[in-house]
Amino acid sequence: MHLDPFELHRPESVDETLELARRYAGSFDYLAGGTDLLPNYKMHLNLRPHLIALEDVGELRGHSLDRIGAMTRLADLERDPEFLRSYPAIAEAVREVATPLVRASGTLGGNLFLETRCFFFNQSYFWRQSLGFCMKADGDQCHVVPQKEKCYATFSGDLAPALMVLDAEAEIRGPGGARRVPIGELYDGAGDGIRRTRLAPGELLVAVHLPASARRRRSTYRKLRVRPSFDFPELGVAAAGRWEGDRLEELSLAAGGLETYPRRFDALTSPLLGAPLTDTKIEEVASKLRGLVRPVHNTFLAPDYRKKMAGVFTRRALAGIRPGATA
Amino acid sequence: MSDPTRLRLTLNGHPLDVVCPPERILLDLLREDLNLTGTKRGCDLGTCGCCTVLVDRRPVLSCLTLALLAGGREVTTIEGVTPASGLSPLQKAFVDLGATQCGFCTPGFIMTAGALLRENPHPSRGEIASAVAGNLCRCTGYSKILDAIEAASRVA
Amino acid sequence: MDAASPDQKFRLLGGRIPYVEGPLKVSGRAEYTDDIKRSGMLVGRLLRSPHAHARIRSVDVEAARRLPGVFAVLTGEKYPTQFGVLPITHDETAIAVDRVRYIGDIVAAVAARDELTAERALAAIRIEYEVLPEYNDPRMGVQKVEFPIHSRGLNGTNIQKEVVQHFGDVDAALGTASHFVRVRGRFSGVTHAFTEPLVTIAESTPDGRLTVWSATQVPHYLHRSLSEVLGLPMHRIRVIKPEVGGGFGGKSDPLPHEIACAALALETGRPVKMLFDREDVFLTNHGRHPTENDVRIATDAEGRILAYDIEALIDGGAWSSFGTVTTYYNGVLSMGPYRVPNFRYRGRRVYTNKPPSGAMRAHGGTNIRYSVETALDELSEQLNVDPFALRELNALPPNSTTINQFRITSTSFVKCLHAARQRSGWDAKHRKLPYGHGIGLGCSFYISGSNSPIHFTPKMPQCTVHLKVDMDGGIAVHCMQADIGQGSNTLMAAIVAEVLGVDLERMHVVRVDSDISPIDLGSYSSRVTFMMGNATRKAAESLRDQLVHAAALLTGYPPERLEVGHERISVRHRPDVGVSYLEALHKAMERSGALLATGSYTSPPMGGEFKGARAGTAPAYSFGAYVAEVIVDVETGEYRVPKVWAAFDCGRALNRLAVEGQIEGSIHMGLGQVMGESMNYRGSRLLNPSLLEYKIPMPQQMPEVECLLVGDPDPEGPFGAKEAGEGPLIAILPAVGNALYDAIGVRFTELPITPDRVVRGMEQRAAAGRTWKGA
């Protein structure tokens, strides 16, 4: 399988990157580790004539406990024991992304801006053509929910939910300047599998910042996948909380792999603050979350099962971060 | 910057200086242009691990790497880890313990396992299994591959 | 042939013999087809049908032909001759003629200077289709249909093959039965998913010859099909099998792209390489058939089997492939390892507009076995007898004949049962482990080499081996048997070395090349060890006789008094009196130079007189009894299989390393079919043609496997050996299914058993008010 020709740009600074982004507005993709983009390009999915490689942009590299550069390889996080200890949810999420070989190249930025996935999208040109294409690439229909004018492709990144429950923030630079937003706000809940992020054209993720409070939280990420390696999440639930004695001071919960964007469930968790997190309350939250999520049939496992499991995984995640819980 | 399609890197310890179009994938450069056919093409999409090579001593998927982005780095293929005569202890363990059947996955496993042992000379069986979980083998059921890596870790 | 005695002593055989090509494989130096480059080589590409079923109204290739860099564009009418692996069911063409039958059917082939040009050429081909109704479910094709997929379907239906067999009197037996179970199994299609994609290179040269390198496990059948379709005599075609990266049956049909590639080579006069993408490989398929079966088993009050009454509906996909055999096997391979006095079977294989199914490891013996072993597990519960005891009660004895006249010579099935029961600690575990934790038994029976060569009339040997030794003392071994990773080259070398007493490193197993390799039919039906092994042994013995004769001249002792030692021939009981291997060789060469020896194998006549009697006959059969343990997460339905005890009767294990490798690899593949592998279709469209969405198990999912090789030597197998390549896959499926029953009290009759099905099963059990182990 080959790639169609494109022009490759290799800026060495964020400014240079944004300048290129402006020049090729609408006709480029950023290339980080390439582990998501290149398979899609090989399948002729939404090709652009220009690729701006972020490889040489120094400002995007490196990580510390409170800042992860966008170009940080997932494998670099995996090799940092202190980092992993500080953020169990990130540790668990990172280790479950794809395979060790993908993680060697795959970056944080790429993981957060992963293309959404669907059985009718992640296919060769021939395959998609034989079906008449779909809205997300080259076509105008949807094969999953045909009656709707919307794309239901699934957001399948593992790191986003983990970062969201830790109140991480994205540092973004773009033609309109720099801004910092909570990770959850990178994704467009009102959009769909096509218009999946809230990045303005040309905007670039520079780094993710973790607040000091994140290190005080107990956190976890639970992923459902068919096999212990390779497979994208059929769902992923992250939870983080802080206790004062047995009183819950902070709690956040997020899920990915179920819909077109990862989401946080603050409305479910905020009523729980100030009291112990009992089994009954956990059960209640789990069943509410289960009622809220709307998976569709475009991944391997059936949507009703994934919905059911969203409840189970939520319960396990919440139980798993209670003080004294094992694993 | 000079010619953007000029690719210079160290390949198996020797300098390489070639002209390479941006869309050239590292796997194709190795197999098609340089005739280093030890690196295998099993899927071209990151889903099998047969194409594993080392870039700066880390195993990566050459089928998902743009050749130009390996510029300035040290690329090592199966040809580069095989001694001029005989085999490395890891390779020998694969032979002796029957860890290679059809052999198509084997170079990829050797690259991944070699990198693992360099970083973690005495991995547990669980660590070995996780480390090679990006390399598919359809013949062996993995048991003898894990055995061989374990055995090699005892030799080293 | 010598009866193989259990205490026969060997220097190499019976030990752990590392694969002879291992050093080349671990260093990346083994040469696979895609590693070969020929000068001036073109890129071959295929255009595939976007429709599941359609008539081709018109094809316009002019624009494609005119593109610079395009050397040839071929469509179906140039080589319309039908072919297929079985001579009785030729229904494939290299490139579709008039009609396309599945999404992915080949409609045109191009050869161009590079990939991009080839793809441009494909895009420039204009085809007008008239879309026909698609038949994606075999049930749609059992009656008369408007547009039969093939004209050779039975009476205007899409039934490709119907087998009806009745031995004994099933209805009478059912009348007297005291126990009865019925299992209706449903099985998704699964596919081989070998790591090396399909690939072929073809080159025609001005001397009028065509050379084809291909990733094939049946070079001989490929050779024949090339000749038939291209109209070239076989002697002008040369087929070479480089190293092959796995096959498992997926490279055991002559495949259309191999012929199309050769046709492009003829058309262009240039070498052409056709390398498949993963998606092409999935579309080519020929994997295990999606199947529904209905198994009824009746027993007497003690659990003695009185009758089997079986139906199978088999989804064939677009072509026949091995389908006629599949249809028989789903019936006849359901009986052994048990004695079944009355047997009725109706099997139908139906064409559908899906990628063709064909032969996959343990072909025809896997899905039906799952249902049978599930039924037996259910019966033992009904009867309240232990599953082991039930099976032992029904075991076929050695040297017996089945109701359909299979000749059973050796069987160590009962030994397998004993070993598995004892080693697994069964008695302390079965029904005694806590809820969610279970143990199960599954058994197997498989042919050790199909007795009927697919193609030969008049009868010729199924395998011939040639040996050649020149003064250097190296021994060249020639045979068309296809090593695809199973270790048959190693076995062939080891047998020669064993018989001649020489070092293994003297052997040069020469790459399969139809110009020099005598015919062997290929790697399918688990025939290679048995047939090639016997042929090799004969060839080696004939060479040994020549050497011993020469040694007799040198030592002055008669040949009867000489024996072969390590690299030496000496007088029996007087090891000091003798000559070295090389001395004997050089003496022997004085007469006529390099020595040649040949050996061959022809299986003995066997089988009954009725229609289809030969299907499933084999010179020997393998047997197995596996115990698997499972641990279920009773909330999520996820489960793992921590341990498997695999007791297997392959006769004498000649290379324990290889036999274990086959068992472990088989368990991996069988577990895949249980746990998640599935060709998922929406209508006739394959949804998951990728190694990401086709769920091959990972290392972390593999159980610890304890291989228990308890077989007694087979009287006719080479040194007592039988097959170990396919049979070892079968038992793991029901072992896990039955273990899941023991764990959670749910019978799974649909594969794969994905976590969602496990959860649904537990919910249904609970809804029915059935408790299990207190839960």
Ligand SMILES: Cc1cc2nc3c(=O)[nH]c(=O)nc-3n(C[C@H](O)[C@H](O)[C@H](O)COP(=O)(O)OP(=O)(O)OC[C@H]3O[C@@H](n4cnc5c(N)ncnc54)[C@H](O)[C@@H]3O)c2cc1C
């Ligand atoms: C076999 C396989 C299995 C996989 N399984 C998983 C899995 O289980 N879980 C999972 O989460 N992922 C999985 N992935 C997807 C992917 O490999 C990872 O998510 C990886 O982290 C992506 O990072 P990358 O740098 O390679 O992204 P790239 O492919 O380089 O980029 C992905 C997208 O992000 C954009 N992008 C990258 N960086 C930035 C930036 N700084 N600013 C703005 N946009 C940016 C790119 O333009 C592109 O659109 C899998 C991939 C493969 C091939």
Ligand code: SF4
């Ligand atoms: S959800 Fe519909 S529109 Fe979106 S990728 Fe899938 S088929 Fe296309």
Ligand code: FES
């Ligand atoms: S060829 Fe690169 S992962 Fe399969």
Ligand code: FES
């Ligand atoms: S040895 Fe064949 S795929 Fe691993």
